[in-house]
Amino acid sequence: MPNWESYLNDHCGRFIDELLHFLRIPSISTLPENAADVRHAATWVSDRLRAAGVENVEILETGGMPSVYGDWCHAQDKPTLLLYGHFDTQPVDPLELWTDPPFDPHIRDERIYARGASDDKGNMLLPILAVEALLAATGTLPVNVKFLLEGEEESGSPNLPAFVSRHAERLRCDWAVCADGTQRGEKEPAVLRGFKGLCALQIDVRGPGMDLHSGIYGGTVQNPLHALSRILASTHTADGRVLVDGFYDDVIPLAGTERELIAAVPCDDAAYRELLGVREVFGEPGYGTLERAWARPTLEINGMWGGFSGDGVKTVLPSQAHAKISCRLVPDQDPEKIAALVATHLESQRSPGVEISVTTGESPAWPYLMPVDHPGNRAAHIVLEKLYGRAPYYTRLGGTLPVCGILLDVLDIYTVTFSFGLEDENAHAPDEFFRLSSFARGQRAYCMLLEQTGAEASA
Numbered sequence: 001m002p003n004w005e006s007y008l009n010d011h012c013g014r015f016i017d018e019l020l021h022f023l024r025i026p027s028i029s030t031l032p033e034n035a036a037d038v039r040h041a042a043t044w045v046s047d048r049l050r051a052a053g054v055e056n057v058e059i060l061e062t063g064g065m066p067s068v069y070g071d072w073c074h075a076q077d078k079p080t081l082l083l084y085g086h087f088d089t090q091p092v093d094p095l096e097l098w099t100d101p102p103f104d105p106h107i108r109d110e111r112i113y114a115r116g117a118s119d120d121k122g123n124m125l126l127p128i129l130a131v132e133a134l135l136a137a138t139g140t141l142p143v144n145v146k147f148l149l150e151g152e153e154e155s156g157s158p159n160l161p162a163f164v165s166r167h168a169e170r171l172r173c174d175w176a177v178c179a180d181g182t183q184r185g186e187k188e189p190a191v192l193r194g195f196k197g198l199c200a201l202q203i204d205v206r207g208p209g210m211d212l213h214s215g216i217y218g219g220t221v222q223n224p225l226h227a228l229s230r231i232l233a234s235t236h237t238a239d240g241r242v243l244v245d246g247f248y249d250d251v252i253p254l255a256g257t258e259r260e261l262i263a264a265v266p267c268d269d270a271a272y273r274e275l276l277g278v279r280e281v282f283g284e285p286g287y288g289t290l291e292r293a294w295a296r297p298t299l300e301i302n303g304m305w306g307g308f309s310g311d312g313v314k315t316v317l318p319s320q321a322h323a324k325i326s327c328r329l330v331p332d333q334d335p336e337k338i339a340a341l342v343a344t345h346l347e348s349q350r351s352p353g354v355e356i357s358v359t360t361g362e363s364p365a366w367p368y369l370m371p372v373d374h375p376g377n378r379a380a381h382i383v384l385e386k387l388y389g390r391a392p393y394y395t396r397l398g399g400t401l402p403v404c405g406i407l408l409d410v411l412d413i414y415t416v417t418f419s420f421g422l423e424d425e426n427a428h429a430p431d432e433f434f435r436l437s438s439f440a441r442g443q444r445a446y447c448m449l450l451e452q453t454g455a456e457a458s459a
Contacts, residue, residue: 003137004447008129012440015129016112018048019439022087022121023105023114029065029088029152038151041087042066045149048125052132054147060167062159065151069170072131073144078457079375080144081450082171084403084415085124085179086153089116090428097430111433119427122434123179123419123442124149130446142454146173150403153180156363157402164410175376176407177449181419184393186437189384190265191377192417194294194369194396195404197329199339200302200361203231203346205321207354211307212317222353224321225306231349231356232323235299235342240283242299244345250332254287254295261372261394262290294396298328299342326361328398335364366405368415369396376416379456383448387441418449 008015027041028034042059049057049070057070065088073080092102092115100106105114112122127147134141148171150160164171184190207224208217235243242248254262267290269281283292292298302325307318327338343358350356370377372394384392404415420442426432 002447004130004133005444007133007137008440008443008447011133015125015443016107016436016439019112019117019122019125020105020107020114022048022125023112023116024103026103027088027116027151028091029155030091035065038065038088042068042151045087045124046070048128049147049149052128053135054128054131054145060163062152062163064155064159067151067160067163068149069147069167071144071146072135072141073146075141075144075454078143078454079174080146080172081453082146082148082173082176082407082413083127083179084148084150084176084407085127086120086150087116087124088151088154089121090119090154092430094430099431102430102432107436110436112436112439113431113433115432117432117434118421118425119432120153120180120419120421122439123181123421126179126420126439126442127177127446129443130450133443134447134450142451143457144173145450146171148176153403156365157406158363160403161406161410164406168411171411173411173413175374175413176403176415177376178401178403178415178417179419180401180403181397181417182421182423183419183438184265184395185422186435187388187390189388189390189392190395191380191384191392192395192397192419193372193377195367195401196294196297196396196398197333197335197367197405198326198365198400199329199335199342200324200326200364201339201342201346202359202361203228203323203325204357204359205231205306205354206319206357208317208319211319214315214317217317221317222351223317224354225318227351227354227356228304228306228321228323230351231346232301232304234349235345239285241285242297244299244341246341247297247299247338250334250337251297252331254291257372258295259291262288262294262396265290265393265395293398295330297330297333297338300326300328302326328400329367331367331369333367335366336360339364363402365400365402366409368401368404368408370404370414370416374414374416375456376414376453379449379452380416380418383445383452386448387445418445420445
């Protein structure tokens with residue numbers, strides 16, 4: 001048994017207690033009333049880095065919520081890895097659906113329940129604990145490490161591009177390792193190498209100057225909800241293909257090795273339907289369920305409102321109607337270009353008697369895809385195979401992780417996603433949890449990853 005593994009075993013109870021303390025900080029970055037809590041979490045993280053033996057630790061301002069930096073750079077002629085995670089969390093609503101208060105962590109059935117347990121505080125701690133164990137056991141690290149721990153990832157990382165550009169020399173490295181993401185399962189590992197990009201829009205349709213009596217005025221003026229329904233329906237064919245001109249122009253075709261890697265991942269459509277409570281899967285023709293989820297772009301209507309939607313009947317002809325739209329993007333789609341194309345399409349679907357306006361959301365994100373044979377992926381593959389006793393799948397995720405695209409764009413580095421949360425752990429939902437087995441496994445995994453990377457550099 002490596003000395004660092006003995007150290008992890010000996011300090012297991014302390015590490016769990018520290019995570020429980022960390023989870024008590026309500027560091028919700030999207031709510032202004034929790035800004036002081038996010039800064040409290042930044043202080044906690046900086047203190048924890050110093051306690052682990054990390055040097056040059058600083059809380060750095062971003063223009064919004066702070067980030068925390070630290071490094072250990074004494075491994076001559078070895079690679080430098082940038083270890084990324086985030087200490088902010090999602091909001092907790094609906095509060096009544098939590099078994100226990102979201103920032104009062106409880107351990108039940110070998111799981112820690114709290115907001116941020118899986119996304120991302122439990123995972124974010126893993127590389128810190130691994131560095132502490134390696135330094136305590138050996139007095140050194142097999143590679144150089146830098147930490148970038150963010151305080152506004154759940155807000156879309158709006159200040160991260162400028163922050164990374166401003167601190168580019170300080171953050172310079174060979175590649176990054178991200179502690180935010182998921183594993184395939186408790187028994188099935190995966191190298192997660194791709195995320196979708198994102199852009200968002202809102203459409204507002206305005207008709208009469210006030211809500212009208214639908215009996216007296218109905219049939220004489222355009223109903224904004226009718227107009228909005230027709231506009232939104234124009235964005236797709238009946239079988240799910242997006243009809244916006246130019247939407248698919250820059251999409252890299254899914255073929256060859258990329259399609260084979262996705263096909264190698266088991267996908268039971270019947271189990272998928274049962275899990276989601278739907279009678280059938282649906283989507284762009286010519287692609288399987290995982291291909292649609294991971295590697296094909298989408299345009300989704302996230303919400304519609306206008307008029308009366310309470311209990312009972314109110315026969316109103318509404319003065320306004322609204323909808324929110326998001327697009328998940330794949331290589332090589334430009335989020336700003338796609339947002340402009342969608343806006344043009346929506347504005348072109350004019351109906352008499354109403355005005356249409358479209359606004360584009362903030363914090364667009366580029367899609368991200370990492371080469372299979374990148375040295376970081378090779379090291380992760382070796383470590384995961386040793387940990388799980390089987391080779392990992394190569395997967396993507398339909399969600400968005402802005403930091404990957406930002407680091408590639410600004411620093412020209414790829415990011416290895418190396419996280420041990422699972423998709424069933426209610427991230428962003430009530431009763432979020434993190435398995436204690438994953439917390440322990442992830443600590444070992446990071447020690448092994450740093451050692452593997454150092455060994456490959458010496459070979």
